[in-house]
Amino acid sequence: MGPGEFASDTDQRLAYELGARVAQQNWILLTGGRASGIMDAASRGAKQAHGLTIGILPSADARGVSDAIDIVIPTGLGNARNAVNILASQVIIACGMGSGTASEVALAIKSHKPVILLNVSPACQTFFQELSAPVSATVMIAQSPEEAIEQAKTILKLRDPLP
Amino acid sequence: MGPGEFASDTDQRLAYELGARVAQQNWILLTGGRASGIMDAASRGAKQAHGLTIGILPSADARGVSDAIDIVIPTGLGNARNAVNILASQVIIACGMGSGTASEVALAIKSHKPVILLNVSPACQTFFQELSAPVSATVMIAQSPEEAIEQAKTILKLRDPLP
Amino acid sequence: MGPGEFASDTDQRLAYELGARVAQQNWILLTGGRASGIMDAASRGAKQAHGLTIGILPSADARGVSDAIDIVIPTGLGNARNAVNILASQVIIACGMGSGTASEVALAIKSHKPVILLNVSPACQTFFQELSAPVSATVMIAQSPEEAIEQAKTILKLRDPLP
Amino acid sequence: MGPGEFASDTDQRLAYELGARVAQQNWILLTGGRASGIMDAASRGAKQAHGLTIGILPSADARGVSDAIDIVIPTGLGNARNAVNILASQVIIACGMGSGTASEVALAIKSHKPVILLNVSPACQTFFQELSAPVSATVMIAQSPEEAIEQAKTILKLRDPLP
Numbered sequence: 001m002g003p004g005e006f007a008s009d010t011d012q013r014l015a016y017e018l019g020a021r022v023a024q025q026n027w028i029l030l031t032g033g034r035a036s037g038i039m040d041a042a043s044r045g046a047k048q049a050h051g052l053t054i055g056i057l058p059s060a061d062a063r064g065v066s067d068a069i070d071i072v073i074p075t076g077l078g079n080a081r082n083a084v085n086i087l088a089s090q091v092i093i094a095c096g097m098g099s100g101t102a103s104e105v106a107l108a109i110k111s112h113k114p115v116i117l118l119n120v121s122p123a124c125q126t127f128f129q130e131l132s133a134p135v136s137a138t139v140m141i142a143q144s145p146e147e148a149i150e151q152a153k154t155i156l157k158l159r160d161p162l163p
Numbered sequence: 164m165g166p167g168e169f170a171s172d173t174d175q176r177l178a179y180e181l182g183a184r185v186a187q188q189n190w191i192l193l194t195g196g197r198a199s200g201i202m203d204a205a206s207r208g209a210k211q212a213h214g215l216t217i218g219i220l221p222s223a224d225a226r227g228v229s230d231a232i233d234i235v236i237p238t239g240l241g242n243a244r245n246a247v248n249i250l251a252s253q254v255i256i257a258c259g260m261g262s263g264t265a266s267e268v269a270l271a272i273k274s275h276k277p278v279i280l281l282n283v284s285p286a287c288q289t290f291f292q293e294l295s296a297p298v299s300a301t302v303m304i305a306q307s308p309e310e311a312i313e314q315a316k317t318i319l320k321l322r323d324p325l326p
Numbered sequence: 327m328g329p330g331e332f333a334s335d336t337d338q339r340l341a342y343e344l345g346a347r348v349a350q351q352n353w354i355l356l357t358g359g360r361a362s363g364i365m366d367a368a369s370r371g372a373k374q375a376h377g378l379t380i381g382i383l384p385s386a387d388a389r390g391v392s393d394a395i396d397i398v399i400p401t402g403l404g405n406a407r408n409a410v411n412i413l414a415s416q417v418i419i420a421c422g423m424g425s426g427t428a429s430e431v432a433l434a435i436k437s438h439k440p441v442i443l444l445n446v447s448p449a450c451q452t453f454f455q456e457l458s459a460p461v462s463a464t465v466m467i468a469q470s471p472e473e474a475i476e477q478a479k480t481i482l483k484l485r486d487p488l489p
Numbered sequence: 490m491g492p493g494e495f496a497s498d499t500d501q502r503l504a505y506e507l508g509a510r511v512a513q514q515n516w517i518l519l520t521g522g523r524a525s526g527i528m529d530a531a532s533r534g535a536k537q538a539h540g541l542t543i544g545i546l547p548s549a550d551a552r553g554v555s556d557a558i559d560i561v562i563p564t565g566l567g568n569a570r571n572a573v574n575i576l577a578s579q580v581i582i583a584c585g586m587g588s589g590t591a592s593e594v595a596l597a598i599k600s601h602k603p604v605i606l607l608n609v610s611p612a613c614q615t616f617f618q619e620l621s622a623p624v625s626a627t628v629m630i631a632q633s634p635e636e637a638i639e640q641a642k643t644i645l646k647l648r649d650p651l652p
Contacts, residue, residue, distance in 0.1 A: 028234065056236075060250050071234065072251070073219075073236065073250075075250060076247070076403070076404035076406060077240075077402070077404065077569065077572075078386050078403065078404075078572065079572045079596050079600070080401075080402060080403055080406075082572070082592075082596075083239060083240075083568045083572070084238045084240070084247075087223050087239050097619075098620065099595045099598040099599035099624065100596075100599050102591070103591075103592045103593075103595035104592075106595060107568050109588040110588035110589050110592065111568070123612050123616040123619060126612035127612040130586075130612060131586070131591055132588075134495050135588065137588075169461075238569075239566070239567035239568065240409075240565070240569055241566065241567075242409045242436060242437065243566055244406075245409070245433075246405045246406035246408070246409070247406070260457070261460075262432045262433070262436035262457045262458075263432070263433075265453075265457055266408075266428075266430075266433045267429075269425045269429035270408075270426075270429045272428075273405060273426050274405070284453070284456055286449050286453040286456060287453050289449035290447070290449040290452075290453040293423075294424065294425045294428055297424075354560065380560065382562075387576070397560065399562065399576075399577045400577060401572075401576060403566075403572075409565060409566075410573075413550070413562075413563045413565050414562045437549070
C-alpha cells in the first residue's frame with residue numbers, strides 16, 4: 001500500500017524493488033490497482049520478477065488500472081474498498097504515506113493485521129505505534145525493501161497461512 | 164453464481180461441469196467463495212480442470228472458504244459483496260437460483276453486464292427478461308453448461324476484454 | 327423502493343400516495359434518495375404530509391439528491407448501497423420494478439426482511455414468491471398504497487421494533 | 490468520531506459535552522452508533538439537549554446500538570462503514586483517538602472533509618497535519634468542545650450546506 005499521485009521518486013523506487021522481492025518469495029502482490037504511484041510501481045516490480053498481481057480498484061470498471069495488474073477487481077466502492085484491501089491481505093507493507101494509505105494502516109491495526117512501515121516520517125511511526133499499543137497489534141519499521149521482506153517472512157512463519 | 168445451502172443436486176452437478184468448462188477456456192472462475200452449493204461445486208470443477216479460482220467472501224476472514232479457491236478475498240461487506248462479484252466479472256452465469264443469486268443477476272442487468280441463466284424456473288426467465296428490456300441488457304437462457312460456454316464465447320468476442 | 331429513470335406515471339402517482347401514507351403513520355421514509363422516479367415521488371409525498379425522509383445515495387456527495395430528502399447519506403458505494411437500504415429498513419415496499427429494485431427485494435428476502443410488492447408484473451410476483459418459499463421470508467402483494475400500509479402495520483405489530 | 494471500548498474517561502466527558510453543544514446548534518449528530526465510548530457519550534449528550542442523532546452501525550442489525558440513537562442505520566459493511574460515516578458528515582470532530590477513528594480522519598482528509606481534533610496526542614496532531622498539507626485539506630486542533638464548535642461554525646459559514 002502507498003500513495004498514488006503524491007508518491008515521491010524514492011517511494012516509487014522502493015515500491016518497485018519491494019514488488020520484485022514479493023514475487024521472488026512466490027507471494028501474491030495485492031494493491032489498490034490504479035496506474036499511479038506505489039500501486040503501479042510495486043505491480044511493475046512484481047511482474048518483472050514474474051509474480052502474480054491483484055488490483056482492487058475503487059472504481060466500478062477497469063478504467064485507470066495499471067498495465068501490470070493480472071487480476072482486476074473493480075469494486076465500485078470508492079474509498080470503502082480500502083477496508084477490502086486490508087482484509088484480503090495477510091501482511092500490509094506501507095511504502096510511503098498518504099491519506100488513503102493511512103486509512104489502510106489504521107484499519108489493519110483495527111483488524112489485527114500485521115503492518116510494516118517503509119519510508120514514513122517520524123510522526124507517522126510514533127502515531128501508528130501509539131495506535132497499536134492498546135490492541136496489541138504488530139507495527140514494524142523497515143529500513144529497506146529487503147528488511148521489510150524479512151519482517152514479513154518472520155510474521156508469516158508465526159501465523160496461520162489463511163488471510 | 165448460484166445458491167449456497169439451497170442448491171439442488173442438479174444445480175451442483177451442472178455447476179461442477181460449468182466450472183470445468185470455464186477452466187478449459189483458460190478463463191478465471193470467480194464465485195462467492197464459500198464451501199457451499201454452487202460456489203463450491205463450480206470451483207471444484209475448475210480445479211479438477213487445472214483452472215484458477217477466485218472467491219469473494221462476504222465475511223471478514225477466510226473461515227468457511229471452499230478448499231477449491233486459489234485466491235481468497237474476504238471483504239467483510241456481507242451481502243454488499245454481491246455488487247463486487249458482478250463488477251469483477253465479465254460474464255455472469257447463474258446456475259440455479261436463490262435470493263443472493265437473484266440480487267446478483269439484477270445488479271448485473273443494472274450494470275449492463277451480460278447474464279446467462281442455466282436451470283432456472285420459467286417465472287425467473289420471464290422476470291429477468293422483463294427487467295433487461297428497458298435497459299437493453301443481455302440476458303440469455305442456456306440449456307446446458309456447454310451451451311452457456313458457447314454463449315459466453317459469443318459475448319466475449321463482441322466486447323472489450325477488460326471487466 | 328422502486329425504479330428511478332424508468333418509473334411509469336402510475337408508479338410515481340402510487341409512490342407519492344404511499345409516501346404520504348407512510349408519513350401519516352409517523353413512520354420514517356427511507357429511499358435511495360435521488361431526484362428521480364419513485365425515490366423522489368415517495369419523498370415528496372412524505373414531505374407534503376410532514377414526514378421525515380432519509381435518502382441513502384449511491385454517490386459520494388449530495389449532488390442529484392431529491393429536494394424532498396431531510397437526511398442525506400451519501401455513501402460512495404455505488405449499487406452496493408442497495409444492501410444498506412435493506413438493512414436500514416424494517417419493511418420494504420417496492421412500488422413498480424426495475425433492476426435496482428429487484429436487487430433490493432432479493433436482498434430483503436435473503437435478510438428475512440418483509441417485502442410488500444405494489445404494481446409489479448405477474449412474473450415478478452411469481453418469481454419473488456418462489457424465492458421466498460425455501461427461506462420462509464414474507465412477500466406480500468398489495469393492490470393499493472392503502473393496502474400496502476395495512477400490510478406493513480400487520481407485519482410491524484408482529485415484530486421487534488428495531489430494524 | 491472517537492474510540493469505542495478504549496475511550497478514556499476524559500474522552501467520554503468531552504464527547505458528552507460536544508454532543509450537547511452540537512444539538513444546541515440545531516445540528517444533527519452522526520456517529521458510529523454503538524453503545525460504547527465516544528459514540529455513546531456524544532449521542533447521550535445530544536439527546537439530553539434534545540438533538541437528533543444518527544448512528545451508522547458496522548453490523549447488519551441493530552444489536553449493540555446506543556439507546557441515545559434516534560435513526561439507526563445498520564450497514565452490514567463492517568469497518569467499510571467508516572467511509573460512509575465520513576461522506577455523510579459535513580464536519581468531522583474526532584474526540585480522542587483509536588484505530589477506527591484514525592481511519593475516519595484519514596478518509597476525511599482524502600475526501601477533503603474538514604477535520605477538528607480534540608484531545609489527541611502530539612504525534613497524532615503532527616501526523617494528520619502532514620497528511621493534509623499536500624491535498625490542502627483542513628485539519629484544526631481544538632482545546633475544548635466549545636472551541637471545536639466555534640471552529641465548525643467558521644468552517645460551515647464558508648461552505649455549501651450540503652454534505
